[in-house]
Amino acid sequence: MGNVARPESSRRAATRHFWYNSDTMNKTYTRREFIKLAALSLGSLAFRPFAPQKAGNETGFVVRVAAASVSVYAQPDDTSRIVQQRYRDELVNVYHEIVSDKGPGYNPVWYRVWGGYMHSARLQTVREQLNPVVERIPAGGLLAEVSVPYTQAYMPGPRDTWSEVYRLYCDTLHWVIALDEGPDGGPWYRLKDELNDAEYHVPAEHLRIVRPEEMSPLAVDVPPEKKRIEVSIEKQMMWAYEEDRLVFSTKVSTGVLKRDRSINGIPTATPVGEFRVISKMPSKHMGGGQLTNDLEAYVLPGVPWTTFFDGTGVAFHGTYWHTNYGMTMSRGCVNLRPEEARWVFRWTTPVTEYGEIEKRGYGTRVIVT
Template identity: 35%
Template sequence: MDETTRWRLMVTLSRRDALKLALLGAGAWMLTPIWARGKKMPMPDFPTGERLGRVCIGGKVEVKARPDADSPTVAVLYEDAVVPWEREVVGINLHRTNQRFVQTPQGYIWAPTLQPVANKPNTPLTAFPYAKDGMWVEVTVPYVDIFLANPPARSPWLKDTSRPRLYYSQVLWVDQIKQGDDGAVWYRINERYGSYGDIFWARAEAFRPITPEEIAPISPNVENKRVVVDVNYQTMACYEGKEEVFFTRVSTGAKYNASGQAVDKWATPVGTYPIWRKLISVHMSGGTTGGGYDLPGIGWTVLFVGTGISIHSTFWHNDYGVPRSHGCVNARPEDAKWVFRWTLPVVPYDPGDVTIGMPGGTLIEVVEG
């Protein structure tokens, strides 16, 4: 084709054809992996401080002049806002069980609405140190944006958000490592258990590799272990024989839904159950529209009822001591991890999942005070 013919084709291109070509180009760019696009994408600039808090509920959170829900509002924050966590104090919030407030430079925030977080970026790895096909990682920054590698979205939570993120303390499986032209390292997140099939890319600095040593069993040779969950007092205790070796507050099955209606089906079932499955991380979903849930990266999961009831890590609230789950036992990440390591069966690093038959593992006793 000579230059004259080529020029004629270009000038006679219709607006519709030009738009098609533009869309094709944009589509090709979108299909390019995020790490290969050559566009610098810096990590978020979080506040400084040893301890931070992330607004972990939808809608707005009011910052109060005093640790009193009826005191003047001095500022308003929205979901995923991150603030310095100076200290926790006891205040006044009538008609609420939790009376804790977090003091921040701006004022006081009701503690259940703030997830305790930290900003601890990591040096990216270029190879998997502990298993041939991947590694377990934990998010160690308040949040990290993730980018879908295999659209369209499949998970309900992913379809309902325009800003997909992972949050502090979530546990995921990484199965690929790539470095972009700008030098940034990206991890490919591919959930091993419970996934709808979505795969993501995320900046590697946000994730701390979990070592096999830190999931090693605690007191594995001790007999007569049992976990007691009290749904009246919202507590969890671990016993070796008659000696209590661990105690914490938890959140068990909610008694009421968001509309204030009684919901018996969310109750954590009272009784004694052996652990039948444990997973380092799992994608959890269930329920129905409006009352359902869909949550990726749930760490340190200990299943003890066949319907899926478990003890597990929690990142979406800080309201321990109050019933608010769909039947599971919500625990702080560090508490869930301790129970995961202390109970039987033992879970190997790879594959990070164990299922056993009867008589099962450590007994979980769910009691009513």
């Protein structure tokens, strides 16, 4: 799709969509500075240190720009005139969805927005749900889902300072290990990163605690050897069978076919062959493990409902950085919508108990062709 230069007027307009201010990002704050800036935001939308501004949509739904930029076109057609650009993490009101006869054929879904049309591929549908705070956190922690468009995580530092680290996005899952007083004096959950063991904080009301029944196993009366999953790279489809009965099917995004290898030296193409589910993790930090607030870095904390079936790290998992199912998009994994990934997680074996960070075993058969 096309691209245009970002005019000065667009840069000014973009800042009005956020409680962030570009001059105050990438900074370490003392508690006093943090509280002062947060208090200023009560009378102005100029700054909000840990969440986006509400989009205020009453008739349609809201999407988050999940790429560096996404074009707004005059028509639902990527050969039409580009009207403007929308930039990473902006929230956009969608008036309605359109299936365009101009395609693309694998994903012809476009959104009618202010000023034109945006293709759905790099837009994440989000919600704005604030949650009651759970004060008692058990020793093993609680699994929680981000239920706002995004929440900015902070790490406490020396001399009562707080520094930005990851931005955590809607539908991602994280392990809550404690409830602390945050930099604004309010209740913030302390999260434990399973990859790098880092601990950082987000406002507690931004996370919804996952109930045990939401991850309880499905079809437990079906013998495990009667279950199988088939994936077609050519068709970008996945099917789940109980013996020969189809019980689930959906479009997927498998690995991009590249001659070079990904940053960890593993091919980006999804491997073909017959596999078994070997590990399941409801929350997985993928990509690099470095602590950063760089929004363009390849760090993906909290990837939801991860079901590994190959020792190189290939898995079924939920995806929050694109919705372009039907096209190869990944670095080898099988991308699914988060709710579909949760179904796969629950339906496959080995069975995961609530509170387990990882479950390993010789599980459901997976055939990739």
